[in-house]
Amino acid sequence: MAETNRMSQAEKATISLRGLIMSGEYPAGSRLPEVALSERIGISRTPLRQAMDRLVTEGLLVRAASSGCRVARFDLDDINDAIELRGVIEGMAARLAAERGAEETLMAKAEAVLDAIDVALEPVSALDFTAYVRLNAEFHEMLGQLAGSPVIRREVDRITQLPLASPSSFLSDQLMGPEFAASLIRAQDHHRGILAAIAAREGSRAEALAREHARLAREKFDYLQHADPKLTRRVPGLALVTAE
Amino acid sequence: MAETNRMSQAEKATISLRGLIMSGEYPAGSRLPEVALSERIGISRTPLRQAMDRLVTEGLLVRAASSGCRVARFDLDDINDAIELRGVIEGMAARLAAERGAEETLMAKAEAVLDAIDVALEPVSALDFTAYVRLNAEFHEMLGQLAGSPVIRREVDRITQLPLASPSSFLSDQLMGPEFAASLIRAQDHHRGILAAIAAREGSRAEALAREHARLAREKFDYLQHADPKLTRRVPGLALVTAE
DNA sequence: GGCCTTTAACTTGTATACAATCACCCGTCA
DNA sequence: TGACGGGTGATTGTATACAAGTTAAAGGCC
Numbered sequence: 001m002a003e004t005n006r007m008s009q010a011e012k013a014t015i016s017l018r019g020l021i022m023s024g025e026y027p028a029g030s031r032l033p034e035v036a037l038s039e040r041i042g043i044s045r046t047p048l049r050q051a052m053d054r055l056v057t058e059g060l061l062v063r064a065a066s067s068g069c070r071v072a073r074f075d076l077d078d079i080n081d082a083i084e085l086r087g088v089i090e091g092m093a094a095r096l097a098a099e100r101g102a103e104e105t106l107m108a109k110a111e112a113v114l115d116a117i118d119v120a121l122e123p124v125s126a127l128d129f130t131a132y133v134r135l136n137a138e139f140h141e142m143l144g145q146l147a148g149s150p151v152i153r154r155e156v157d158r159i160t161q162l163p164l165a166s167p168s169s170f171l172s173d174q175l176m177g178p179e180f181a182a183s184l185i186r187a188q189d190h191h192r193g194i195l196a197a198i199a200a201r202e203g204s205r206a207e208a209l210a211r212e213h214a215r216l217a218r219e220k221f222d223y224l225q226h227a228d229p230k231l232t233r234r235v236p237g238l239a240l241v242t243a244e
Numbered sequence: 245m246a247e248t249n250r251m252s253q254a255e256k257a258t259i260s261l262r263g264l265i266m267s268g269e270y271p272a273g274s275r276l277p278e279v280a281l282s283e284r285i286g287i288s289r290t291p292l293r294q295a296m297d298r299l300v301t302e303g304l305l306v307r308a309a310s311s312g313c314r315v316a317r318f319d320l321d322d323i324n325d326a327i328e329l330r331g332v333i334e335g336m337a338a339r340l341a342a343e344r345g346a347e348e349t350l351m352a353k354a355e356a357v358l359d360a361i362d363v364a365l366e367p368v369s370a371l372d373f374t375a376y377v378r379l380n381a382e383f384h385e386m387l388g389q390l391a392g393s394p395v396i397r398r399e400v401d402r403i404t405q406l407p408l409a410s411p412s413s414f415l416s417d418q419l420m421g422p423e424f425a426a427s428l429i430r431a432q433d434h435h436r437g438i439l440a441a442i443a444a445r446e447g448s449r450a451e452a453l454a455r456e457h458a459r460l461a462r463e464k465f466d467y468l469q470h471a472d473p474k475l476t477r478r479v480p481g482l483a484l485v486t487a488e
Numbered sequence: 489g490g491c492c493t494t495t496a497a498c499t500t501g502t503a504t505a506c507a508a509t510c511a512c513c514c515g516t517c518a
Numbered sequence: 519t520g521a522c523g524g525g526t527g528a529t530t531g532t533a534t535a536c537a538a539g540t541t542a543a544a545g546g547c548c
Contacts, residue, residue: 035530054297059398067530077395082395154303291532
């Protein structure tokens, strides 16, 4: 959490509140009383309300008519649709990058990120998980830039940061198992394929690969569903997903 | 502008401010002093700031680091990318509707809207333009619902309401000419095709058609660019687009 | 005369006070 | 005993006052 000094109260409130909700502190559907919250996180109501507005646009909260906010409720379909949506957006970014041609320096940087991921995955038995999460997020961010369009980039960033659609969602070293490690390697294969398709100006292939890549998140999520229910409390956001 | 009574100050401020900006009152790149604005639209700073936050997420304003908001600046590429983005999102909605199957009552309602558009376009020489704009917006809204997913619907609504990507953008009876009327008829052909593809469960075709359909907006925009420059002042939003 | 520094005014960001609305509960009347 | 009405409490929405930071201008010094 870099430099909480230079952050505005509203930003701090956003992060605190998002964390509180993702951790399941406030169960899905529960109301969020403003005064109590502002006392709890030590920030006055004005920036807190800004934060709540922000989380409403993120979809984490819903604003009931003139009666404050409630924590949103998600079911399995919502998660899958959010993942599908991310795949479509990232697919568009990859396609446009291929069709229009991506800047060489950006491509080189993206390749470097992938090389670093290879390193992080190197000792399959004891891979560097936190490094992977960081680098993976970085690659997906690069994907938004490769098309060279501020509009596209902005949209990819937005989708990518949505709590339940993010490429980092439901990633947790809690579920480190052999099959999980294997899925990380498959993901890296996808990464390479997407970049290769962009370099070869194969727009359709780049788009299809990016969509397929997003679907890996589904597998991870399905795995979570059937794994130890105790994980619900340790994997951020999982507490908001109702069994349907 | 239905029932400004029951609206919160923040909503009123959003509408006023959006109107002010779209009309070109504040030129692209200019700063928006909060106090002056709040006096001008007669709403205190707190809800005004909410409105500004909202317009920032819409992309109409940009927030410079600790120095308030400026009116966003758009170029031709931004417009085209926003249109492409809408095509991709609506394409996804259409594809999912086809793949998953759309509810019959919704399909019937969508067909009814298209029938009404046919009527509005009937006398080619003197078609009912305002009715067309309303019905067109309604069809695109239905498109978001046909997939039967709240997540998808939400996203289509969001994109569809973005000022510069909306299917109603740059529609103006100012530019009523024979070629323009012809493009409305082509648009209606697309509408029919999309719905037929959904009914036939042809996801890929539905997606491709929806994408192509969005591209009609490009033609309209290109036409505007080369038309009478005086239109800049009469077509909402056009004033924000710089010549690049 | 030019540049740097300091100060002052303005602008945003935050906190708090106030207003209005909503919901719930209790009491009274039919 | 049940239902309706009034009132009271809490909670959100709005306005305003205050603080902090930024920018611009003016004056002094080199």
